[in-house]
Amino acid sequence: MGFYLSKSRTVMHNLKPKLGSLGVMFHQSSGIASFYHHQESQSGLIKNLGAGSCNRPTLFTIWRSEHFKAEKQLDCKQNCGGPQVLNFPGGNVKFTSELDFLPEGLEERVHCYRILDENGQLTSSNFVQISxxxxxxxxxxxxxxxxxxxxxxxxxxxxxxxxxxxxxxxxxxxxxxxxxxxxxxxxxxxxxxxxxxxxxxxxxxxxxxxxxxxxxxxxxxxxxxxxxxxxxxxxxxxxxxxxxxxxxxxxxxxxxxxxxxxxxxxxxxxxxxxxxxxxxxxxxxxxxxxxxxxxxxxxxxxxxxxxxxxxxxxxxxxxxxxxxxxxxxxxxxxxxxxxxxxxxxxxxxxxxxxxxxxxxxxxxxxxxxxxxxxxxxxxxxxxxxxxxxxxxxxxxxxxxxxxxxxxxxxxxxxxxxxxxxxxxxxxxxxxxVEKPPVADIFTDVYDAPPSNLHEQETTLVEAIEKHPKEYPPNFSC
Missing domain, CATH: 3.40.50.970 (Thiamin diphosphate (ThDP)-binding fold, Pyr/PP domains)
Structure with missing residues (x-):
């Protein structure tokens, strides 16, 4: 959810006392908290074992993106990166004059992380040591x-x-x-x-x-x-x-x-x-x-x-x-x-x-x-x-x-x-071990089983009694 804010700054001034913690959040962040963030460096998973907690903004707020604010968008188009950058929701996008489509895939397939080869030999020391x-x-x-x-x-x-x-x-x-x-x-x-x-x-x-x-x-x-x-x-x-x-x-x-x-x-x-x-x-x-x-x-x-x-x-x-x-x-x-x-x-x-x-x-x-x-x-x-x-x-x-x-x-x-x-x-x-009683088929769904389930149970019991050889000998009703 996002709010479309008009250019008038008095709107937030009047809303602030009614917003409580959200108003404080807005004031402290000098705008609506951005939902998007820069992606972290592409280091290996094993190297991230000791990484601390991430300080990215929380999602438990309706103030998710400063890009919902029209005035911010207009200001950034003029001042945030010049004419070669579009400040689009999700992050800045650079312009190019090249008519270049993304390839259908990488030239080389994504590598596969491995420690033991087919003969049980270690190929690397980059793994979690186990006792x-x-x-x-x-x-x-x-x-x-x-x-x-x-x-x-x-x-x-x-x-x-x-x-x-x-x-x-x-x-x-x-x-x-x-x-x-x-x-x-x-x-x-x-x-x-x-x-x-x-x-x-x-x-x-x-x-x-x-x-x-x-x-x-x-x-x-x-x-x-x-x-x-x-x-x-x-x-x-x-x-x-x-x-x-x-x-x-x-x-x-x-x-x-x-x-x-x-x-x-x-x-x-x-x-x-x-x-x-x-x-x-x-x-x-x-x-x-x-x-x-x-x-x-x-x-x-x-x-x-x-x-x-x-x-x-x-x-x-x-x-x-x-x-x-x-x-x-x-x-x-x-x-x-x-x-x-x-x-x-x-x-x-x-x-x-x-x-x-x-x-x-x-x-x-x-x-x-x-x-x-x-x-x-x-x-x-x-x-x-x-x-x-x-x-x-x-x-x-x-x-x-x-x-x-x-x-x-x-x-x-x-x-x-x-x-x-x-x-x-x-x-x-x-x-x-004997099978569960037939009645167990009809339990654990309704607190009070409806009439159609009672009818089905009766029909099944009659079928078992009529054709006992078609069912296991320890199959009880």
Whole structure:
């Protein structure tokens, strides 16, 4: 909102006693506070780790831009930069006599931040140092996620669960980003971030309960398998609809800002999600309102069967953040150290400077999109195998641990055997637990259920009683 002020200065003089703090703000700033500010120097994210809070003007005021004041505009056209500069809302714009269109892209693609190469060798010292304890814990959870995905996928193929989504090839994105966050940071996932929830303490048994939809499932069997959610772990429930969680994360971030909570929200999405209107609306809203949110894009090359080359012509996703005025970085998504460093720096930037940050992680979806997909129909088996073996983030991180002397083959054998045993046990237990009662389908929405829901419940109970063989034996009414 802005006020159009006439040339008469007596207007503000008469309004000032009625404006209270806004009048004082106006007087102290000698005009309406400018919403726009000069962009800071383009230094790397890691170098900003120690940066202090930003002193940019707050947005909690209707006095957002001195450019709403016509007299100021006219004065600046005459005195602020001469005839070669236009003082336009948003900042000064220089004139040129060259008929020069902006190119469709940069001559060179945006560089990708990396610390570990494919052999687990350090390529730089510009990363956040982590302890051996944290490094081993991160690797343990990466291996746990890998094991859980492998066995749950097999369980689906055996017909024991109806659906599953793996994060094969994206274990570093899951665990390393989760390790760089705090529990106070709300997570708005897509459907390939189960490792984030795993890191936060959601147990293997809870994962199995959800996939089997038994009565111990905290979603009460109402969600598709692998569509997890947990209030306790500040992890919003997964929705199959693409990118709808992105604007939700921005709204949550803005509420954190208004409540002055020392946290930020983070939302995960794939390259396909950036082709939706929700992504663009969310990015623009976050940039304009300066919401402390991290946009984390898993650019894994494929939106189900659509390659990135068929989605956009620009240089990936990182340049889209820049176009909206959002600090952005491209990271090697198969490098756990790079992911951890980038997310930790982005979190500090989002909180201390109260601004959004976009991370594009280049990785590869090593498995099928879901168990309903056969990715060999649109990409070669050789391509998949090369990425799964040569670029495996779990193997890369393990090699680094071994070079540091923090891991060895004996520890690996023991860990893998233990994890497999734990996952199999969780599945066996979940499989034996009865399903939630049918009545749970109709609860938790209305305080007093309407008549049409009662009719639907009655019809469903009659169908179960009439065709008992069509339903599980432990499916109670």
């Amino acid at each position: 051996d304890e944290l490094a081993v814990r991160m690797y343990t959870y990466m291996a746990m996620l890998q094991t859980m995905d492998t066995i749950f996928y097999e369980a689906q193929r055996q017909g024991r669960i109806s659906f599953y989504v793996t994060a094969i090839g994206e274990e570093a994105i899951n665990i390393a980003s989760a390790a760089a966050l705090q529990l106070d940071d709300p997570v708005f996932p897509q459907y390939r971030e189960s490792g984030v929830l795993l890191w936060r303490g959601f147990t293997l048994q809870e994962f199995a309960n959800q996939c089997f939809g038994n009565k111990n499932d905290n979603c009460k069997g109402r969600q598709m398998p692998a569509h997890y959610g947990s209030v306790k772990h500040n992890y919003f429930t997964v929705a199959s609809t693409v990118a709808t969680q992105v604007p939700h994360a921005v709204g949550a971030a803005y509420s954190l800002k208004m409540d002055r909570i020392n946290a930020c929200s983070i939302t995960y999405f794939g390259d396909g999600g950036t082709s939706t209107g929700d992504f663009h609306a969310a990015l623009n809203f976050a940039a304009v309102m300066e919401a402390p949110v991290i946009f984390f894009c898993r650019n894994n090359g494929w939106a189900i069967s659509t390659p990135v080359g068929d989605q956009f012509r620009s240089d990936g996703i990182v340049v889209r953040g820049q176009a909206y005025g959002v600090h952005s970085i491209r990271v090697d998504g198969n490098d756990a150290l790079a992911i951890y460093s980038a997310v930790r720096a982005a979190r500090q930037m989002a909180i201390t400077e109260q601004r959004p940050v976009l991370i594009e992680a280049l990785t590869y979806r090593g498995g099928h999109h879901t168990t309903s997909d056969d990715s060999t129909r649109y990409r070669s088996a050789e391509e998949i195998e090369w990425w799964r073996v040569a670029q495996c983030p779990v193997s890369r991180f393990r090699k680094w641990l071994e070079k540091e002397g923090w891991w060895n083959s004996d520890a690996e054998t023991e860990l893998r055997a233990s994890l497999r045993k734990q996952v199999l046990h969780a599945i066996q237990v979940a499989e034996q």
